[in-house]
Amino acid sequence: MMTMVDLKGLKAKAVEAMESEGTLRVVVGMATCGQSAGARRVMDTLKKDVAELGLDNVKVAVTGCVGMCTYEPILEVLEPGKKKVTYIRMDPEKTARVVKEHLQGGKPVLDYTVGHDHAGNLKNLEDLQFYAKQERIVLRNCGAIDPENIHEYIARDGYAALRKSLLEMTPQTVIEEMKKSGLRGRGGAGFPTGLKWSFAAPNKADQKYIICNADEGDPGAFMDRSVLEGDPHAVLEAMAIGGYAIGASKGYIYVRAEYPVAVERLKIAIGQAQEMGLLGRNIFGSDFSFDVEIRLGAGAFVCGEETALIASIEGKRGMSRNKPPFPANKGLWGKPTIINNVETLANVAQIILKGADWFRSFGTEKSPGTKVFALGGKINNTGLVEVPMGITLREVIYDIGSGCPHGKAFKAVQTGGPSGGCITSADLDTPIDFDNLVAIGSMMGSGGMIVMDEDNCMVDIARFFLDFTVDESCGKCTPCREGTKRMLEILDRIVAGEGTMQDLENLEDLAENIRLTSLCALGQTAPNPVMSTMKHFRDEYLAHVQDKKCPAGVCKALLGYVITADCKGCTKCKRVCPVEAITGEVKQMHVIDQALCIRCGACFNVCSFNAIARN
Amino acid sequence: MENLRNFEQVCAILKEHDHNPNRLIAILQAVQDVYRYLPEEAMTFIATSLGIPPAKVFGVASFYAHFTLEPKGRYVVKVCDGTACHVKKSNDIAEALRKHLGLNPQSQTTPDMLFTLETVSCLGTCGLAPALVINNEVHGLQTPQSAVELVSEIQARETAVHA
Numbered sequence: 001m002m003t004m005v006d007l008k009g010l011k012a013k014a015v016e017a018m019e020s021e022g023t024l025r026v027v028v029g030m031a032t033c034g035q036s037a038g039a040r041r042v043m044d045t046l047k048k049d050v051a052e053l054g055l056d057n058v059k060v061a062v063t064g065c066v067g068m069c070t071y072e073p074i075l076e077v078l079e080p081g082k083k084k085v086t087y088i089r090m091d092p093e094k095t096a097r098v099v100k101e102h103l104q105g106g107k108p109v110l111d112y113t114v115g116h117d118h119a120g121n122l123k124n125l126e127d128l129q130f131y132a133k134q135e136r137i138v139l140r141n142c143g144a145i146d147p148e149n150i151h152e153y154i155a156r157d158g159y160a161a162l163r164k165s166l167l168e169m170t171p172q173t174v175i176e177e178m179k180k181s182g183l184r185g186r187g188g189a190g191f192p193t194g195l196k197w198s199f200a201a202p203n204k205a206d207q208k209y210i211i212c213n214a215d216e217g218d219p220g221a222f223m224d225r226s227v228l229e230g231d232p233h234a235v236l237e238a239m240a241i242g243g244y245a246i247g248a249s250k251g252y253i254y255v256r257a258e259y260p261v262a263v264e265r266l267k268i269a270i271g272q273a274q275e276m277g278l279l280g281r282n283i284f285g286s287d288f289s290f291d292v293e294i295r296l297g298a299g300a301f302v303c304g305e306e307t308a309l310i311a312s313i314e315g316k317r318g319m320s321r322n323k324p325p326f327p328a329n330k331g332l333w334g335k336p337t338i339i340n341n342v343e344t345l346a347n348v349a350q351i352i353l354k355g356a357d358w359f360r361s362f363g364t365e366k367s368p369g370t371k372v373f374a375l376g377g378k379i380n381n382t383g384l385v386e387v388p389m390g391i392t393l394r395e396v397i398y399d400i401g402s403g404c405p406h407g408k409a410f411k412a413v414q415t416g417g418p419s420g421g422c423i424t425s426a427d428l429d430t431p432i433d434f435d436n437l438v439a440i441g442s443m444m445g446s447g448g449m450i451v452m453d454e455d456n457c458m459v460d461i462a463r464f465f466l467d468f469t470v471d472e473s474c475g476k477c478t479p480c481r482e483g484t485k486r487m488l489e490i491l492d493r494i495v496a497g498e499g500t501m502q503d504l505e506n507l508e509d510l511a512e513n514i515r516l517t518s519l520c521a522l523g524q525t526a527p528n529p530v531m532s533t534m535k536h537f538r539d540e541y542l543a544h545v546q547d548k549k550c551p552a553g554v555c556k557a558l559l560g561y562v563i564t565a566d567c568k569g570c571t572k573c574k575r576v577c578p579v580e581a582i583t584g585e586v587k588q589m590h591v592i593d594q595a596l597c598i599r600c601g602a603c604f605n606v607c608s609f610n611a612i613a614r615n
Numbered sequence: 616m617e618n619l620r621n622f623e624q625v626c627a628i629l630k631e632h633d634h635n636p637n638r639l640i641a642i643l644q645a646v647q648d649v650y651r652y653l654p655e656e657a658m659t660f661i662a663t664s665l666g667i668p669p670a671k672v673f674g675v676a677s678f679y680a681h682f683t684l685e686p687k688g689r690y691v692v693k694v695c696d697g698t699a700c701h702v703k704k705s706n707d708i709a710e711a712l713r714k715h716l717g718l719n720p721q722s723q724t725t726p727d728m729l730f731t732l733e734t735v736s737c738l739g740t741c742g743l744a745p746a747l748v749i750n751n752e753v754h755g756l757q758t759p760q761s762a763v764e765l766v767s768e769i770q771a772r773e774t775a776v777h778a
Contacts, residue, residue, distance in 0.1 A: 315636055376698070468736060
């Protein structure tokens with residue numbers, strides 16, 4: 001059984017292990033994105049070379065995602081009393097050189113670092129503009145600690161908030177603190193977390209549950225994956241605190257099966273916490289017992305909705321039901337249940353430890369704290385960013401994301417995934433918070449932020465999201481099941497050049513009806529991507545319907561590529577064509593076989609003589 | 616087909632989950648890991664063992680995207696069509712692979728059972744879009760050409776093994 005002294009002692013030991021004199025701590029970012037960029041091979045080389053050279057003072061560790069996807073694989077060297085060195089875009093050869101010259105020889109390999117000034121003073125990740133406007137609460141441990149080692153979490157005050165809750169606070173004061181903090185659910189709708197907890201707390205029941213919703217189904221969002229992969233204990237600790245507050249002794253984590261790395265790290269974390277008595281019976285000697293079980297999602301977006309998620313944990317088809325009764329009164333197996341999203345939970349321990357006032361010092365009055373966004377699409381710095389609420393979209397896209405690549409013009413940013421909408425440059429100075437985003441026709445959602453440039457067709461984007469919701473509609477209520485299908489059929493006609501003005505009117509009617517009459521949020525918000533693009537980009541819809549043209553050159557039925565007389569016969573297009581649709585001899589004019597052509601535009605993009613015309 | 620009628624592994628899975636119908640999804644996931652799809656016989660067997668109607672098992676199996684009722688190829692290629700990938704033209708990657716493998720959206724598996732081509736909603740590697748996964752290995756920053764090359768390499772390897 002752990003006492004207060006145990007935790008303090010453990011922390012001191014863990015800090016000593018991480019920062020002892022003369023030790024070089026070398027970490028490699030091994031989240032999914034790091035691994036897909038080749039981090040595993042970097043890690044293998046690092047371990048092998050360090051062992052071969054007998055570098056006993058070097059400690060190699062895995063870490064989570066630092067958020068800068070474009071620089072992966074990332075390797076960092078930390079030495080007590082010295083500035084951290086960040087190596088980017090590593091491969092086995094570069095790693096071998098770093099081991100020899102830096103880890104053994106003590107001289108950083110400047111060429112591979114993230115940058116340095118004229119005097120040779122190294123920059124590291126924190127010096128980049130990418131980080132200048134960020135504030136890390138949720139991601140504070142991601143990329144800093146080894147997620148597979150509970151001691152490193154404890155070194156950074158891990159489980160101190162749980163200890164404080166159990167030994168110094170009552171369930172009521174925990175809930176009061178959460179209410180005071182103003183933390184709102186980060187899963188999308190922004191419901192106040194403390195208030196939610198207070199609904200379940202007074203209910204009398206032989207069993208209550210707390211569920212962590214890690215079914216991150218929003219295409220374009222991956223912050224929950226990153227937190228689970230980089231800091232799984234933060235989620236477990238928060239679930240235990242929530243369990244204490246509402247009187248639940250059992251927690252479930254409902255996590256996507258598409259996230260194998262996250263699942264593995266969660267399993268390891270649960271095992272370690274159980275072994276140390278931080279989960280299990282009589283935690284910290286109190287009379288509070290709590291345990292956590294993992295349930296894998298099986299690929300259904302609707303399971304992000306509370307009642308559908310509960311049905312899925314019960315082994316049923318994930319279909320939502322009418323509320324009330326709300327899960328806080330009647331949830332999993334009919335018992336009071338609270339469901340919180342991963343990012344929401346990742347804030348909890350910090351709020352308990354540092355207090356509601358500290359938390360409120362970030363963000364805005366109505367949306368305190370930070371929000372993690374997954375910045376993707378047509379933007380230079382793709383990655384995960386955590387910013388205080390109230391920052392403007394412009395700051396995120398231009399100061400942090402550094403704008404659209406290849407000098408292309410910014411067209412729109414999509415937030416809120418399939419439930420959200422597109423925001424144009426006219427609204428870029430809006431401070432980001434839950435209410436403002438709704439006011440400009442989008443929503444926070446889980447935090448996907450996809451930037452689109454002049455080459456993206458907004459009708460195609462609307463069709464893309466509708467296609468997704470049609471696929472993911474659970475089929476229970478008619479407006480969502482049938483209505484979204486009809487909307488998709490209309491959009492299919494429009495992108496095929498067969499749309500009529502009546503179609504546009506019908507789209508708007510359907511959208512309004514589906515929004516008003518669907519059973520759950522999936523259906524209610526499904527028309528949003530169509531409504532917001534029709535509002536802001538009506539001219540593009542009209543171009544498709546009236547002129548039978550796709551101004552952005554995306555909708556294939558309205559497109560064709562032909563080679564003009566300017567062709568010099570350089571063969572570049574022929575080589576780049578993925579389906580061998582282009583024929584022609586060197587220095588002869590080439591021809592595209594329209595039957596084979598898939599209209600991918602690869603030839604158009606490589607031609608040096610502007611000899612390929614798009615119509 | 617021999618091992619289809621021999622449900623030893625299915626029995627072990629059922630036992631591991633205490634024959635608890637609440638754990639149906641976890642059971643089906645484990646069974647699919649064994650057969651790489653859910654054979655009808657296995658689903659009926661599971662229903663009988665759990666004391667629930669086969670229609671319920673089939674209902675769950677057909678509801679969730681991860682379950683497949685047909686055998687898949689040895690290499691499952693999943694082209695991500697999440698938002699970040701879509702705006703970076705993931706459609707062209709899927710299209711090029713379909714052409715290369717002679718598939719269409721209706722028939723997703725090659726006759727030699729080597730490849731199954733699917734599109735998926737989001738793999739969560741949006742920072743490296745467009746991405747695809749071949750048997751759990753993620754490949755980021757793809758183009759139609761590089762994707763076709765990845766598949767060609769596998770084809771060449773397989774032909775070499777069989778020659």
